Amino acid sequence: MSFLTYLKDGISLGSVYAIIALGYTMVYGIAKMLNFAHGDVIMVGAYTALMMITRAGLPALPAVLIAMATCTILGITIEMVAYRPLRKAGSPLAVLITAIGVSYLLQNIALLAFGADGKTFINVVSLPSLNLFDGQLVISGVTIVTVLANIVIMICLTLFVKKTKRGRAMQAVSEDRDAAQLMGVNVNGTISLTFAIGSALAAIAGVLLCSAYPVVTPYTGAMPGIKAFVAAVFGGIGSIPGAMIGGILLGVIEILGRAYISSQVADAIVFGVLIIVLLVRPTGLFGKNVQEKV
Amino acid sequence: MDKSLEIIRRMKNRTLKNHLITYLIVIVFYVVIQVLINTGNLSSLLTGLLVPICVYVIAAISLNLVVGISGELSLGHAGFMCIGAYTSAFFSNAVGDGLPEIPRFILAILIGAVCAGLFGVLIGIPVLRLKGDYLAIVTLAFGEIIKNLVNVVYMGIDSNGLHISTTTAMDLHMEPGGKQIIKGALGISGTPRNSSFTAGIILILITLFIVQNLISSRSGRAIMACRDNRIAAESIGIPVTRFKLLAFAVSAAMAGVAGVLYSHNLATLNTKKFDYNTSILVLVFVVLGGIGNIRGSMIAAVILTALPEMLRFLSNYRMLIYAIVLIVMMLFNWAPAARTWRERMREKLPFKKKAAAGKEEA
Numbered sequence: 074m075s076f077l078t079y080l081k082d083g084i085s086l087g088s089v090y091a092i093i094a095l096g097y098t099m100v101y102g103i104a105k106m107l108n109f110a111h112g113d114v115i116m117v118g119a120y121t122a123l124m125m126i127t128r129a130g131l132p133a134l135p136a137v138l139i140a141m142a143t144c145t146i147l148g149i150t151i152e153m154v155a156y157r158p159l160r161k162a163g164s165p166l167a168v169l170i171t172a173i174g175v176s177y178l179l180q181n182i183a184l185l186a187f188g189a190d191g192k193t194f195i196n197v198v199s200l201p202s203l204n205l206f207d208g209q210l211v212i213s214g215v216t217i218v219t220v221l222a223n224i225v226i227m228i229c230l231t232l233f234v235k236k237t238k239r240g241r242a243m244q245a246v247s248e249d250r251d252a253a254q255l256m257g258v259n260v261n262g263t264i265s266l267t268f269a270i271g272s273a274l275a276a277i278a279g280v281l282l283c284s285a286y287p288v289v290t291p292y293t294g295a296m297p298g299i300k301a302f303v304a305a306v307f308g309g310i311g312s313i314p315g316a317m318i319g320g321i322l323l324g325v326i327e328i329l330g331r332a333y334i335s336s337q338v339a340d341a342i343v344f345g346v347l348i349i350v351l352l353v354r355p356t357g358l359f360g361k362n363v364q365e366k367v
Numbered sequence: 368m369d370k371s372l373e374i375i376r377r378m379k380n381r382t383l384k385n386h387l388i389t390y391l392i393v394i395v396f397y398v399v400i401q402v403l404i405n406t407g408n409l410s411s412l413l414t415g416l417l418v419p420i421c422v423y424v425i426a427a428i429s430l431n432l433v434v435g436i437s438g439e440l441s442l443g444h445a446g447f448m449c450i451g452a453y454t455s456a457f458f459s460n461a462v463g464d465g466l467p468e469i470p471r472f473i474l475a476i477l478i479g480a481v482c483a484g485l486f487g488v489l490i491g492i493p494v495l496r497l498k499g500d501y502l503a504i505v506t507l508a509f510g511e512i513i514k515n516l517v518n519v520v521y522m523g524i525d526s527n528g529l530h531i532s533t534t535t536a537m538d539l540h541m542e543p544g545g546k547q548i549i550k551g552a553l554g555i556s557g558t559p560r561n562s563s564f565t566a567g568i569i570l571i572l573i574t575l576f577i578v579q580n581l582i583s584s585r586s587g588r589a590i591m592a593c594r595d596n597r598i599a600a601e602s603i604g605i606p607v608t609r610f611k612l613l614a615f616a617v618s619a620a621m622a623g624v625a626g627v628l629y630s631h632n633l634a635t636l637n638t639k640k641f642d643y644n645t646s647i648l649v650l651v652f653v654v655l656g657g658i659g660n661i662r663g664s665m666i667a668a669v670i671l672t673a674l675p676e677m678l679r680f681l682s683n684y685r686m687l688i689y690a691i692v693l694i695v696m697m698l699f700n701w702a703p704a705a706r707t708w709r710e711r712m713r714e715k716l717p718f719k720k721k722a723a724a725g726k727e728e729a
Binding site for chain 1: 493503511518
């Protein structure tokens with residue numbers, strides 16, 4: 074039965090990774106940049122929700138909505154101020170380093186505002202836990218909400234990208250930015266929208282992550298951010314189902330590795346699996362294989 | 368076509384002069400710092416930073432070889448530094464007083480460089496098949512794996528030879544009188560502190576010598592050809608993978624040297640310092656200093672390592688300022704809008720006008 078418990082924990086953690094990875098993968102697919110600050114947007118979302126609940130005394134749902142709104146505005150602002158001026162710079166590295174700068178900036182603002190000590194996070198999910206097999210397998214409310222949220226987000230995003238005009242504009246921009254512009258697609262607006270969606274998802278991920286592991290520090294987002302990036306690459310960067318499956322696989326591998334092999338090398342196992350997957354399928358599980366032309 | 372030939376001819380003439388200027392800058396820097404120390408004008412904080420500055424300068428030069436010259440994004444350089452640091456510290460501790468100080472330190476440097484270089488080859492063979500961001504994430508993964516694995520290793524030496532364990536110190540089954548050197552997450556303590564500013568400067572000069580000569584050699588031009596156009600390079604018979612591997616391994620070995628310098632400067636060595644943040648920090652030096660510009664990345668490493676200390680009077684705000692400075696400098700250096708603005712400003716300056724006009728004529 075302990076295996077099922079670990080599996081459940083893995084799926085729960087993996088669902089959080091998947092939600093973060095969706096943000097990563099969409100931004101990468103459209104803006105062709107690694108947004109290293111994405112992990113820190115998670116942290117901002119978690120802090121905002123926590124402040125809304127403890128300081129302003131709001132119930133959980135409005136607090137989460139405010140956190141999402143804050144992160145959306147933050148995401149759009151970051152994109153406009155830090156990334157947009159560099160879009161035509163011709164070097165992906167320049168944007169990468171700027172993103173790292175933004176990441177440092179967010180971490181240090183949080184450090185000044187909230188201090189380096191971890192703040193205890195309040196569980197925002199008031200759902201009762203589910204007992205299965207005579208109480209041998211307990212599924213907490215957070216886990217249920219996390220997994221459900223993951224599925225709902227994934228379905229909504231897929232529908233949005235495939236069925237709506239805005240979503241198809243996203244596909245067009247990710248396929249060929251210049252051609253999309255010539256066809257009358259508002260490229261800047263589409264990229265802003267992508268950042269907005271990704272950041273709102275990051276806020277949800279932050280709240281869910283900190284509900285399951287109830288401490289938030291200025292560095293809370295950094296490692297999950299990296300892991301989610303690994304998950305996005307794992308599933309094939311740019312692919313929505315890829316990000317979800319990559320995230321869940323990563324969470325399960327991490328928890329099982331921690332339980333059965335060693336907690337100290339769990340991260341090494343995660344990264345090791347990533348390397349093996351990439352060596353066998355260089356563009357990830359669901360990635361498109363683009364043939365290089367002369 | 369003519370234009371590119373012209374550029375190549377001019378570059379060749381300039382290369383030697385350029386190299387000499389770089390060495391000269393390092394030596395002048397050394398002399399100035401020595402004068403400042405001897406006249407008591409350097410604060411103890413900055414004096415303590417001198418060896419770390421050398422470490423980061425070497426790391427920046429070595430990463431520039433991969434990122435700038437070979438054109439591959441590596442986010443795992445801290446892993447190679449970790450290998451160099453641990454192997455050399457292990458060697459120095461194991462030998463102890465069996466060798467005089469200077470030969471022991473030289474051997475430690477060689478061992479660190481060779482081990483890191485070997486890992487560079489081992490990791491490079493599978494990894495260099497990937498490209499771009501995928502390569503970046505895999506090198507990051509390797510760096511983290513190295514850090515995680517080193518963190519659980521226990522290693523000791525006694526009359527029976529080496530003992531290695533990955534669980535606890537007890538599992539080493541050491542004979543009494545044996546020396547336990549690597550203590551898992553506690554790392555290595557008691558490494559002789561052989562690193563000095565002078566040693567660091569000598570190592571910088573050696574690293575520079577290797578990299579600059581590699582770049583201007585036939586192999587270096589082949590490496591750059593692979594960077595600029597892989598397919599074209601392949602079609603004229605350049606073995607792309609071999610040259611990329613050469614650059615990667617040399618770079619790893621030099622990152623190992625940086626690690627040696629780092630480990631012999633500290634009483635206690637652990638893996639905390641070798642996470643992806645350090646790799647990213649070194650990458651920041653390279654990009655800010657100019658991708659492929661060795662001298663620029665050295666200067667960026669010096670300034671950015673000293674900057675947090677210089678900003679100490681700002682106390683809690685210093686890292687915030689650091690982050691803002693980083694973003695603003697990136698925007699100023701790279702944004703097309705800022706570039707045109709800078710060029711317009713340059714034209715307005717009277718003494719630059721002639722040079723700019725001359726350039727256009729040429």
